[in-house]
Amino acid sequence: MWKGFRRTYAVAVRSASTSVTLADVARLAGVSSATASRALSDHPHVAAATRARVLRVADELAYVVSPDASRLAAGSTGRVAVVVPHLSRWFFGAVLEGLEAALREAGIDLLLYRVGDATQRRAFFDRLPVRRKVDAIVVVGLAVEGWERERLELMGVDIVAAGGQVAGHPFVRIDDHGAGRQAVDHLIHLGHRRIGMIAAVDPDRCGRGPEARSAAYRDALADAGVEVDEELVAAVDPGGAGGARGMARLLGLREPPTAVFAHSDEAALGAVRTLRRAGLRVPDDASVVGIDDHPLADLADLTTVGRPAREQGVAAGAMVRAVLRGEEAGPGITLPTQLVLRGSTAPPRGRRRRPRSD
Amino acid sequence: MWKGFRRTYAVAVRSASTSVTLADVARLAGVSSATASRALSDHPHVAAATRARVLRVADELAYVVSPDASRLAAGSTGRVAVVVPHLSRWFFGAVLEGLEAALREAGIDLLLYRVGDATQRRAFFDRLPVRRKVDAIVVVGLAVEGWERERLELMGVDIVAAGGQVAGHPFVRIDDHGAGRQAVDHLIHLGHRRIGMIAAVDPDRCGRGPEARSAAYRDALADAGVEVDEELVAAVDPGGAGGARGMARLLGLREPPTAVFAHSDEAALGAVRTLRRAGLRVPDDASVVGIDDHPLADLADLTTVGRPAREQGVAAGAMVRAVLRGEEAGPGITLPTQLVLRGSTAPPRGRRRRPRSD
DNA sequence: ATGAAAGCGCTAACAC
């Protein structure tokens, strides 16, 4: 019972066996493995009949190429690495979801790397565990500069940034400044003048995002002729707890704000909790607006500026496919954000047309 | 300029180059590639001095093995596939985070596969895109049975289930029945008798979870001598919107419940929103308890039953490492859940000691 | 303890 036979036999028994090789397919189709390879990978110069036969045999045997062997011989891996700071936060999960969908469609596999804290981050760029494993790297929600960027580029593969930036590489992002303006302008239009900001401060993380949002806050106020009172800016950790603490600080002011712009929905939700606990009502006593349009923002009736998450992932996936095809992906694209009006914002007390009945 | 030299030269230039091969290391260390291989993979029968030398050279050249070539020659991939239904929901993200951490520590890479809807799910089990790519598969939050299970097993690799089940394979889970009891018993202890349930119905998804929680509801009521009123059970889509709708249905009853047990925090939050919109106060007019201990549950002051998420991922990761080492992982482990008391539950109106001041 | 050599499964020149 020679080897080939044993294999074929085994195949017949457990039909989707993992160990069918190209050679098996070739032999049963009566062609050389080279031809089989060509037929399977849609090469030109294969007779239609031959191709059909090979395909049929391959199908019967439930043959799948060994990506490893293929890689070894051909060079490309069919894999892309995704580097994310978080997995349990909605935004990153949603980006990942879009990215996965876009890459899956192209038959590309996703290798996941999380770089949560500074230690992991350092370890990642130091050891570069993705070396020799992927065709491209997608960096999500991370600003990569200097040494880190050099290390990344050392791997010699394509790089795409989603919701962050890596100088010199194609990116997908939102206009953080614009998003901030949409939020603050909304409060201003409602008549608010004493507007606080709960700013996320996450060192070495999302890079330009928070800064742009903060700048937007100042610009919006300036355009409205309102002088910025630095007391009204609370810099806190991102996340709900930070938002709650930031709001507490603002409430401690001699003259608290009548409205608050939070850098994220989570922070905004934290702010709302603090307000409630202080016996204040939203939006009657204070308005709150966030950024993200987190799914739970809807449940919390939070006014916010929606930023596309899944879409950023999909766009990044498309970009990856483009660069892998050897196309230039251009500098990058910026996706639009949109104000989502809900029940957490209203005109300030004095300027309200009529008391809310709720 | 022979090939080897060119390579070595290139290496010297860009020191972490991706194209240093074992042969390069071997040559510079003055040994055969066989010995270099042994030294690098900690084999016995290598002289200490030789090993040290090889390691030093490898380090200088920033050599990393080619996982593909290694796989081809040795058989194992150093990769594990993770199959999840969602990425943007907190629970799944958290499990993934734990899993990633546990596997990363062991130098194992994560290949991500999302099977969101029935179509994707069907496609996944039909095409088995992970074939020949991984050493093991971790199925998260999915009940895999019958045909799907057969397909999965066809791949001939280890299988581990986290927050779901695949008959005959090691699992990590929580006691859903117990969690449900903790939630409902809490309401009963507070004095509630007319208790509603907002049950998640997600066909072909998490399998036994919802059923177990529903059973716990009935058992808890039975033990308390309360007859179950089927009107009080609202079966809805999982998620906040479903919860909101479920609560609306319960409020339409002639005699609405004084407390509600929701299968998830998201559904519970939806229920809270409906109550608020109806002008009812939580917990004054109605108590609400969920399951999960979602990060935002804290911000919403929601009483809930915490179920470990990250921990399930870590445990599943440990299990994978064990089975890959060839150890028996046992039938599986069940992680404890815990009641987290917050402000969304209180005794029913009539039985309250004193009116709440808030 | 180390080296030589035979593949692992596939692709890509290069012949025919």
Added chain:
DNA sequence: GTGTTAGCGCTTTCAT
């Protein structure tokens, strides 16, 4: 069009 032949970079007997 199709077959032949080299490898891709590594691990692993089998010698020594």
